[in-house]
Amino acid sequence: MTGIADVFLLLVYLGTGDFRKLESGNMYFWDINDCNWYAAQVTKRYGNYMYRDYMDAKDRATAYCVPRRVNPEDVKVY
Secondary structure, three states: OOOOEEEEEEEEEEOOHHHOEEEEEEEEEOOHHHHHHHHHHHOOOOOOOOOHHHOOHHHOEEEEEEEEEEOOOOOOEO
């Protein structure tokens, strides 16, 4: 495949507010459903948190997919 293709970029952030930091922004997917599945999986948190509000702001995760145009010869697309 050559040329420009429409894909979806998975962005993963850790933290909130001043602690928010982009941890991953280099995974591209052909299908929005695949991208959203990974977004849902990487934001799950396990531990002995009785309530989510007690989780430290630095440990909170947000992930979402955005449309992008890339050359599939230059980047890996899943």
